[in-house]
Amino acid sequence: MGGRGWQQRLDALPRSRPPGCCCGPGRPTRTLEQWKRNGFGPWAAIEKQTGRWAGRIGLDELPDWPGPHKVEVGWELHREFWGRGLATEGGRAGVRYGFETVGLERIISATMATNAASRRVMEKCGLRFQGELPMAGTVVAWYAIDRADWQDARQPAVPGRTCRRLTRAPGNPS
Ligand SMILES: CC(C)(COP(=O)(O)OP(=O)(O)OC[C@H]1O[C@@H](n2cnc3c(N)ncnc32)[C@H](O)[C@@H]1OP(=O)(O)O)[C@@H](O)C(=O)NCCC(=O)NCCS
Numbered sequence: 001m002g003g004r005g006w007q008q009r010l011d012a013l014p015r016s017r018p019p020g021c022c023c024g025p026g027r028p029t030r031t032l033e034q035w036k037r038n039g040f041g042p043w044a045a046i047e048k049q050t051g052r053w054a055g056r057i058g059l060d061e062l063p064d065w066p067g068p069h070k071v072e073v074g075w076e077l078h079r080e081f082w083g084r085g086l087a088t089e090g091g092r093a094g095v096r097y098g099f100e101t102v103g104l105e106r107i108i109s110a111t112m113a114t115n116a117a118s119r120r121v122m123e124k125c126g127l128r129f130q131g132e133l134p135m136a137g138t139v140v141a142w143y144a145i146d147r148a149d150w151q152d153a154r155q156p157a158v159p160g161r162t163c164r165r166l167t168r169a170p171g172n173p174s
Pocket of ligand 1: 075082083084086087088111112115116120
């Protein structure tokens with residue numbers, strides 16, 4: 001698909017973010033730039049049965065994020081693909097890729113505070129609510145997961161161990 005085709009299809013995705021956060025014109029360029037710069041970025045989500053392009057999912061660097069950990073896991077699917085667990089499946093794959101392959105220490109995710117579906121997907125991907133921030137004229141809710149907590153959650157339960165490690169206090173984006 002040529003550059004204009006990508007732009008049109010990406011522009012047709014439903015938006016849930018403040019302008020300038022990641023959506024809007026320039027998104028394909030920004031995606032390609034981060035793949036070149038970082039060696040990772042959003043994936044194309046392809047429906048396995050049909051090969052159709054469903055949207056984009058995965059790691060996405062947010063250069064303007066007001067904290068040191070600027071790589072988020074995110075999802076944007078065309079409406080016809082909602083409600084099938086695809087965002088959760090892709091989001092979990094993104095988290096795993098970020099920790100196992102990229103070597104990130106912390107992965108964040110942010111959405112408009114009113115986006116209950118996306119917030120639910122963040123929780124199902126293992127991220128925990130950190131707080132709300134004003135951003136570009138709206139309120140953003142943000143979530144995060146640390147590598148150590150992700151690894152702990154993947155370990156089989158150890159008899160006698162009742163507490164999980166708390167590596168970072170919730171609050172500011174640090
Ligand atoms: C958010 C979005 C990615 C969800 O995709 P999806 O594939 O339907 O998500 P999943 O099926 O994996 O999970 C959705 C979860 O949210 C829940 N949910 C859906 N709508 C909800 C609502 N209005 N309120 C509360 N929970 C809701 C579902 O019940 C499900 O949780 P459950 O499995 O515990 O029942 C999709 O709606 C989308 O692309 N929206 C537009 C773009 C967007 O908002 N992107 C996120 C930017 S941060």
